[in-house]
Amino acid sequence: MTYETKVAILGAGVTGMCAAHYLSELLGRESVLVLEAAQSPGGTTRTECIDGFRLDWGPNGFLDREPLTLKWVDDLGLTDSLVRANEAAAKRFILKNGNLVEIKPPPAFMFSPLLSVAGRMRLLCEPFVPQKSNDNPETIWNFAARRIGHEAADTLVSCMVSGVFGGDAKQLSLEHCFPRMAAMEKEYGTLFKALMSKRRANKKTSAMGPSGVLTTFSEGIGFLPAHVAEQLDPRVLFGNGARRITRENKEYRVETSNGDTVNAQYVIVAMPTYAAADALADFDADVAKVLAQIPYADIAVICTGYSREQIAHDVNGFGFLVPRSEGKRMLGCLWTSSIFPHEAPDGSVLLRTMIGGATDPDAVRLSDAQLLDIVHREVHPLMRVNGAPKFTRIFRHVRGIPQYLLNHGQNLEAIAAAEQRNPGLYFAGNAYRGVGLNDCVVSAVRAVERLAADDK
Numbered sequence: 001m002t003y004e005t006k007v008a009i010l011g012a013g014v015t016g017m018c019a020a021h022y023l024s025e026l027l028g029r030e031s032v033l034v035l036e037a038a039q040s041p042g043g044t045t046r047t048e049c050i051d052g053f054r055l056d057w058g059p060n061g062f063l064d065r066e067p068l069t070l071k072w073v074d075d076l077g078l079t080d081s082l083v084r085a086n087e088a089a090a091k092r093f094i095l096k097n098g099n100l101v102e103i104k105p106p107p108a109f110m111f112s113p114l115l116s117v118a119g120r121m122r123l124l125c126e127p128f129v130p131q132k133s134n135d136n137p138e139t140i141w142n143f144a145a146r147r148i149g150h151e152a153a154d155t156l157v158s159c160m161v162s163g164v165f166g167g168d169a170k171q172l173s174l175e176h177c178f179p180r181m182a183a184m185e186k187e188y189g190t191l192f193k194a195l196m197s198k199r200r201a202n203k204k205t206s207a208m209g210p211s212g213v214l215t216t217f218s219e220g221i222g223f224l225p226a227h228v229a230e231q232l233d234p235r236v237l238f239g240n241g242a243r244r245i246t247r248e249n250k251e252y253r254v255e256t257s258n259g260d261t262v263n264a265q266y267v268i269v270a271m272p273t274y275a276a277a278d279a280l281a282d283f284d285a286d287v288a289k290v291l292a293q294i295p296y297a298d299i300a301v302i303c304t305g306y307s308r309e310q311i312a313h314d315v316n317g318f319g320f321l322v323p324r325s326e327g328k329r330m331l332g333c334l335w336t337s338s339i340f341p342h343e344a345p346d347g348s349v350l351l352r353t354m355i356g357g358a359t360d361p362d363a364v365r366l367s368d369a370q371l372l373d374i375v376h377r378e379v380h381p382l383m384r385v386n387g388a389p390k391f392t393r394i395f396r397h398v399r400g401i402p403q404y405l406l407n408h409g410q411n412l413e414a415i416a417a418a419e420q421r422n423p424g425l426y427f428a429g430n431a432y433r434g435v436g437l438n439d440c441v442v443s444a445v446r447a448v449e450r451l452a453a454d455d456k
C-alpha cells in the first residue's frame with residue numbers, strides 16, 4: 001500500500017508521540033503518519049498492570065521541572081491525572097561497606113560515613129580547586145575526581161551515573177550528560193559557589209538530589225504515549241517499521257517492513273540511532289555511519305512484589321544505589337511502592353532492581369532465574385526480606401539507553417550537518433541532547449518548531 005502524508009514520524013516512543021501530537025494540532029491529523037516497528041506505542045515508556053501492580057518497563061516518571069513537559073501534559077488535558085512522588089520517599093541511600101547509608105544534605109553529609117575522613121576533607125577543598133582552563137572534552141568521572149576527589153567520584157558520582165544512564169562515568173561526556181554541571185563550573189568557577197547561588201535563588205532546592213519531583217500518572221507513565229497513540233488512531237501504523245529512506249523530487253520515500261511505501265514532504269526520525277542508521281544507509285551513508293557508532297547500554301529491570309509483612313527493613317525512601325566497589329551485580333533498587341503508593345495494592349511492597357548497564361553488559365542476557373537469584377542474594381538480605389516474592393516481572397532493555405561518549409559533540413555536529421544537506425529531515429529523541437523524558441519532549445518540540453519554520 002502507498003500512503004501520501006505531509007509528515008512521516010518514525011518511532012512511537014515519547015519523542016515520536018510528542019511530535020505527532022503537536023504536528024497534528026498544527027497541520028491537521030491527516031497530515032501526520034507515524035510508523036512504529038513494535039505492536040504497541042511507548043518504546044521504553046510503557047506500563048503494564050498485573051494483579052494490582054503498575055509495572056513500568058523503563059522510566060517510572062519525569063521530573064516536574066521542565067515547562068515543556070508540563071505544558072504538553074496540560075495541552076493533552078491530563079494534568080489532573082499527574083501523581084507526584086510521595087514526600088516520605090525523599091530519602092535516598094547508597095550501599096557502603098554492605099550497609100544502606102542515607103545521603104544527607106550538607107552540613108550533615110560531612111558527618112556521614114559515606115566517605116572516609118580523608119575523602120570528606122578532600123570534598124571540602126572543592127571551593128579551592130581551580131577552574132578547568134581548556135575546552136577539551138572531559139569524562140564525568142574525571143570532572144568529579146578533579147573537583148571533589150577520587151573517593152567521592154567513585155562512591156557518589158559513578159553510581160548515580162549507572163542509575164541514570166546505565167553508564168560508565170569513566171566513559172561518558174560531562175558536557176553532554178550533565179550540561180548544567182559543566183556550565184556551573186564555567187559560570188561560577190566552583191560547584192560550591194554555584195550551589196550556594198542556586199540555594200539563594202530557590203531555598204527548596206536540594207544540593208544532593210535532582211531538582212524537581214518525580215512525577216507519573218495515576219495509570220503509570222506509559223499512559224502518556226499510549227493516550228496520544230489512541231487519540232491519533234488510525235494515524236499510527238504498528239508493526240510497520242521504517243526499513244529504507246530515500247528522496248526523489250523533493251519528497252521522501254519511506255519503505256516499511258510490511259512492504260508499504262510512505263511518501264512524505266518531511267520526516268522526523270524518532271527511532272533509535274541504530275535503526276535510523278540501517279534505514280538511512282543507502283540515502284546518506286555519512287550520517288548513517290555516525291548514527292551507527294552511538295553505543296547503547298543494555299539494562300534489565302526486575303520488578304518484585306511482596307506482602308508488607310515480608311519486609312523487615314524500613315521502606316520509607318526512594319531506594320538505593322550501589323557503587324561498583326561494593327562488588328555487587330545490582331546497580332540499585334527503587335522502592336517503587338513508597339515513591340508511588342498507587343503502583344502497588346494496599347499492604348504490598350513493589351521493588352525495582354536494575355542490573356546490567358555499560359559496566360556489566362552481559363547481565364541482560366542472564367535467564368529470569370539468574371536475575372531473580374541476584375535479587376534474592378543481593379537485595380533480600382539488605383531489605384531483610386522473608387521468603388520469596390509473591391510476584392515477579394522482568395523487563396530487558398537490549399540497547400536500552402544511548403551513551404554519550406567523549407566524541408558526542410562531533411556526532412551532534414555531523415547529524416546537524418545531515419539535517420542541513422537534507423531539507424525536511426529531522427532527528428529527535430534520547431540519543432542526542434539528553435536521555436530523560438523531559439529531554440525527549442524538548443527534542444520533539446524543537447523538531448516540530450524547525451519543521452513549522454521550514455514549512456512557512
Ligand SMILES: Cc1cc2nc3c(=O)[nH]c(=O)nc-3n(C[C@H](O)[C@H](O)[C@H](O)COP(=O)(O)OP(=O)(O)OC[C@H]3O[C@@H](n4cnc5c(N)ncnc54)[C@H](O)[C@@H]3O)c2cc1C
Pocket residue numbers: 010011012013014015016035036037038041042043044045057058059060061062063240241242243270271272275276279299301397400401428429430431435436437438440
Ligand atoms: C530502564 C530505564 C529506566 C529509565 N528511567 C527513566 C526515568 O525514570 N525518567 C526519565 O526521564 N527517563 C528514564 N529513562 C529514559 C527514557 O525512558 C528514554 O530515554 C525515553 O523513553 C526515550 O524515548 P524515545 O521516544 O526517544 O525513544 P524510544 O522509547 O526508544 O522509542 C523509539 C521507538 O522507535 C521504534 N522503532 C525502532 N525501530 C524502528 C523502525 N525501524 N521504524 C519505526 N520505529 C522504530 C521503537 O520500537 C520505539 O517504539 C529510562 C530508560 C530505561 C531504559
